[in-house]
Amino acid sequence: MIAYPDALALLLDAIRPLESESLPLADAARRFLAADLHSPMALPSFDNAAMDGYAVRAHGKPLPAGVSFAVAAMQAAGDTADAFPQADACEIATGARMPEGFDTVVPVERSERRDGQVRFPAEERAGQNVRRAGSDIARGELALARGRRIDTAATMLLAALGVAHVDVVRRPRVAVIATGSELNATGPLPPGGIHDSNGPFLEACFAHWGTDMLTRTRVPDVGDAFAHAVGEAIAARADLIVTTGAVSAGRFDFVPAALASLGARELFHKVAIRPGKPLLATRFDGGPIVLALPGNPMAVAVGYRFFVAPVLRAMAGLFPERPTRVRMAAPLIGRDGLHHFALGRLEHGADGRQTAHAADAQASFRILPFATSNTWLSASDAHAEHADAWPLDPVDAA
Template sequence: MISYPEALALLLAEVRPLDVEQVALGAARLRFLAADMASPLALPSFDNAAMDGYAVRAEGDAIPAGTVRAVAAMHAAGDTIDTYPEAEACEIATGARMPVGFDTVVPVERCERRGGEVRFLADERRGQNVRHAGTDIGEGALALARGRRIDAAAIMLLAALGIDRVDAVRQPRVAVIATGSELNPTGPLPPGGIHDSNGPFLAASLASWGVEPAGRARVPDVGDAFHVAVRDARDAGADLIVTTGAVSAGRFDFVPSALASLGARELFHKVAIRPGKPLLAARFDGGPLVLALPGNPIAVAVGYRFFVAPVLRAMAGLPAERPTRVTLATPFTGREGMRHFALGRVGNDAQGRQVAHLADAQAAYRILPYTQANTWLTTGADGDAEAWPIDPADAT
């Protein structure tokens, strides 16, 4: 049995960074940028009105209340004509380009329109209510850095910059195989049966990484279904195969011998962690990595969070994740020599310091505390802990 740092180092040494491909922006969500993105233009690209009102040329630092100006035109967003050399004021819409030589916008609600003239009801400050070119981002400036997840905010920025294709890391192809003759889909259960929760959990978790499914199976503890599912995933070009259950040392724990018979090279089996000690990692030469997780649901959650997620990060070329140090509200006692992964909640105490509270009644089979936690804690005996986001995709 090896330590968690040793196991993770062995595992990550086997990871091959994924290729880079160019993808359309509409298909890039949840991908990772493979290169820095420089802005091809300034945002805004021109000075424009921040609100509906009247554009004017201020003659000093302020325009006094009661000022009356003649209105020459209505200037709307998208208008191409923006030169009114003789005009005193132009009615202007939000987002419209500022007419040449105009420097101030007086909000419409602080104006009184009388025919072809407008009267200002309050003192106005020169330069107000104008969005200046480049105040969001300048041309040539770094827009998004390499390794950035392409989320909705990134898509908004890239679209505003007129970028329709990006260089992104290829999606990892991941297969999920849940073992157990007792596993059933939703619906009525037979005697001794349970609903499969590990398969749906892993599918949902992997989807947040934008992975490409390379197969998903639920197989019994007898027969050759597991062998077939692994071969199918390997032949389908999976980069990673994640299995659950049948990985310990009992009569029905067939996964280690099955993987060996299929030609997988074992990297390690059993790690000094709780929960999840029986975890196994293997590699098919020239093929996928395999992470075989125990069957208890929170052991699966730990395996995903602290083994699968680091592999996906490394495949995407991302640096190692860094946790946050927090103080435990109450001491944690665990088995010496084991790395304990615990669920908890992080909040602020009366002095505004971050304090972590361990979830009550934690056990590898209990799912409810997982739904109530907002952090994973790697706990120690010194009163401090490392806090990790519940969803590793949030840490990217």
């Protein structure tokens, strides 16, 4: 068996970042930037009032209590006028451009207006309540770095900068093949049948990541349906094929031999991890990577989180993910020689320190602990008092 770090290194060495494409901002949500994006303009693009009130010429000096000015005009948001050469004060609205030579805004609630004059009862600071041009971001400044996912905050920034199109990494094309003659969709089950949970799980994972899902197929353990499904995925120019089941050493574990007969080159088979030890990674020359995961639900969950997700990150040109080192409330028990992955919860103790609690009664077939945990934990020690904590969903780390 190959060690987990060595297996991951071999796998990622076979990945090259995907090419980029230009998309309208409205179509780029959840995609990854293919290059650094520098601001095409200053934001704000002009000095403007931070609140409703009166703009005055303070000339860099405090306004003494009781000072008054004649009010020349009203400057509203969107007004283009920027010069009142004969005035020392004008009424101004939030977001309105500061007229030329005006440098201070006194809020309306701290002013007294009467007979065309405004009086300020209290002393006011020079330069207050003005949003300076470029105070958010300067023209040419790095706005978003390569690899940044375009989330809602990034969308707001890009829209404010007037960015209409962005260069993003294209979506990876993915196919999922679940093997098992016992697998069924929802509804009544035949004797010996089970509902397929791995296929829907992986489809949901890939949809959440933002892939181009080519197909999700269930195939029996006999016949040529598996080879046909792999061939269809290759013909559709899949970047990644993920299979579940039939990858160990039993009579019906046909996937390794089937992939080899189709021309796939083995990267590794069997990793010193638990759960998920029989995992197989292969590659078709000039074609997709294939990650063949064991069929137990938690082996699939581990395979996705700790093998598939790093592949997706590498395809997007992202740096490797870094976990958080946490203290275990009780030692995380594993087996000597294996890298152990476990589900758990992160909580803050009475001393304010974050502590990890492993979920009870974990087994590769048990799904409920997955649904009630908030973190993955990993350790290579058999009785680990500290572990690496990973977000349950890799999208949270992207």
